[in-house]
Amino acid sequence: MTFRRKYEEKFFRGLSFLFTAIIVFVLVQIIWTIAKKGVPSLSWQIVSQEPKGGYYFGKEGGILNAIAGSFYLAVSATVLAFVISLPVALFMNIYLIKYQRLLIGIRFFLDVLWGVPSIVYGAFGFTLLMYLGYRNSLGAGVVTVAAMITPIMIRAMDEVLKTIPIGLQEASYALGSTKTETAYKIFFREALPGFATAILLAFGRGIGDAASVLFTAGYTDYVPRSFSEPTATLPLAIFFQLSSPIEEVQNRAYAAAVILTLIVLVLSISARMLKPKK
Amino acid sequence: MILSRRLIDSISSKWMLACLTFCLLLPLAIGAGLVFKSMPLLSSHKLSELLFSSEWYPSDNQFGFWPFIVTSVWVTVLALIISCPLCLLASIYLTQFAPKWFLKFMRPVIDILAGIPSVVYGVWGLLIIVPFVGDKLAPFFHADSLGYSILAGAIVLAVMTIPYILNMLLEVFRQIPVELGEASLSLGATKWETIKHIFLRKGSSGILSAFGLGFSKALGETIAVLMVIGNVIQIPQSVFDSGYTLPGLIANNYGEMMSIPSYDSALMFGALLLFAIIIVINVIFRYIIYKSELV
Incomplete structure (x- = not known):
């Protein structure tokens, strides 16, 4: 009996360690693979030039259009x-603080929204675009991606604002400030470091997503000059x-993946460093 | 002076309320828009025919979504079969057995995994997983496969869901009161017995929800799966067959859909299907989490 218990303990301790190690190994493997394939093709030309004539047959040029566009x-x-x-998160934590049930409902709703896949946003954005009679453009891509990352950002900001003690709010009212002043002068300042993390998180989601910009932002060989022009993005x-x-073109894809x-x-490491210590 | 402060306050309150209303209405607008666009298809075809027929010939006005639904579910379930045990045991190790510094070291690892864009996972899948499945696994099982298969999609997807599920599981185990474990240990249970009988039972609803949300996350994943699954419209017979997922269908065909009547409507119906399934799954499991947090 004791024998079995002892070895069951050992077995699962070992197995769970092994599984954790597998996860770390996979991450290292991914980064190593991407780096090994892409770094040799990286060059100054790739990051500093737009595609030139014959670029897609392996001739001169770079992916500045995609980097800048992204x-x-x-x-x-x-x-x-x-x-x-920002107004939504502040509103929830200042005006709605008394209505906890409603607040729970809104948080629940936003959490559910977080799960909606980006392809649905992309498809909806495209339909809307067609309906309104516009073309693929940087502006349309911006609106679609913003719609996708807004719930994430609100919830991340909300989590920061939630931790601010109610006493601070009461003290501010006692000194005669309005709710707006409390919101933007007290709460905003207090939560600023936490907001930085929220922004970086949302930015990372925005720059890496392909499915939402596939139909809305379009693709072009030039760096866009206005919101009404289509734009290339790195994932695409x-x-x-x-x-x-063609191999040269594929190699540039690997280089773009490295970038x-x-x-x-960089984004995720700086988000972690900026995160306030608990 | 006071008047202007009041004025600013009232304008700003209204603006805040407007923003909130906008955010809450947006998903309803998305749902309504998708329903509106798929109406032409729904009025000319029976719903059961759309869902369960496997005849996909857009030019003949035949739209059977069954192959896409089957492939999507296969890939997602297979991915979870790989990633769930991995995440569960890893989260147990990190919260129960590992030294504190190791958990600290793992957090950025999870962050980075979560942050890697899906197209990069796709590149990795093409470079590593597809050849691995095609050259190693398939011959081992005496199957014929190029590597672009359900299995390759599932492996890539499994890796992508790891950070998502693992993060939620870590939170589940963190919330279980320490005293519960101490009581069990003081009664003479081993660490593993405590985990098996106390923690897993106490956290069961949280663990289930983490898996459920992982499922919905995986179901909606587009680009990475699209790149490795082969995109052949068929009902897959084995994990080494190619397939075509629902999000992949939308992503691949959007450009050309305008030329064929009701194709556009069909793709929108696909998006609506995805949207509806994922919202339902999310509501169910978020509700379970919410209930378990109250206790």
């Missing part, structure tokens, strides 16, 4: 999402170039 798209979408999320640049039969992975790595 940044324009993700930055604008994050800004737009922030402009909508990888996706399209990888389906080419995208690097961006996301």
Whole structure:
């Protein structure tokens, strides 16, 4: 009996360690594979030039269009999402603080929204675009991606604001400030470090997602100059170039994958470093 | 002075309320828009025919979604069969057996896994998993496969769901009161017996929800699966067969759909199907989580 118990304990301790190790191994394997394939094709030309004539047959050029496009798209979408999320998150934690049941309902709803896949946003965005009679454009991509990351951002901000003690709010009212002033001067400042994490998280989601921009942002060989022009994005640049039969073009897809992975790595590490210590 | 402060306050309150209303209405608008767009198809075809027929010939006005539904479910279930035990035991190790620093080390690892874009997972799948399935696993099982298969899709998908499920499981185990474990240990149970009889039972609803939400996450994944699954419209007979998932169908055909009548409507119906299934799953499991947090 004791013998069996002892070995069952040992067995599962070992197995659970093994499984944890597998997860770490897989991450290392992914990054190593991407780096090994992509780093040799990285060059200054790739990150600094737009595709030139014959680029898709392996001639000169780079993926500046996709890098710039992705940044324009993700930055604008994050800004737009922030402009909508901030009032919502503040409203929930200042005006609705007395209505806990309603608050629970809203949080529940936003959590459910988090699960909606990006392809659904993409398909809906495209339909709306057609319905309104617009073309694929940077602006349409921005709106679609913003719609996708807004629930994530609101919930992340909400989690930060939730931790602010109610006493702070009462003290602010006692000194005669309005709710708006309490919201933007007290709560906003208090939660700022936490917001940074929320923003980086949403930004990372925005820059890496392909399915939502597939039909809404379009694809072009040029760096967009206005919101009404279509734009290339890094995920789609990888996706399209990888389906080419020409090796040089495929290699550039791997290089683009390295760039995208690097961006996301930097984002997630800085998000963790900015996170306030509990 | 006071007047202007009041004015700002009232304008800003209304703006906040407007933003909130907008956010809450958006999903309803998405649902309504998708229903509206799939109406033409629904009025000319029977729902049961759309769902359970496997005849997919858009140019003949035949739209059977069954092959896509079957493939999607196969890939997702297979992915969870791989990732669930992995996540469960890993979360047990991290919260019960491992030293504190190791959990600290794992958090960024999980973060990074969660942050890697799906297209990068797709590239990795193409480079590693597809050849592995095609050259190693398939010959081992005496199956004929190029590697672009349900199994390859499931493995890539399993890796993608790991950070998502693992994070939720870590939270589940963190919320179980320490005293419960201490009581069990003081009665002479071993650490593993405590986990098996106390923690797994106490956390059962949370664990179930984590798996359920992982399922919905995996079901909606598009690009990575699209890149490795082969995209052949058929009802797969084995895990080494190619398939075509529902999100993949939408993503691949959107560009050309305008040329064939009711194709556009059919793809929207596909999106609606996906949207509805995922919302239902999410509501169910979020509700279970919510209930278990109250106790």
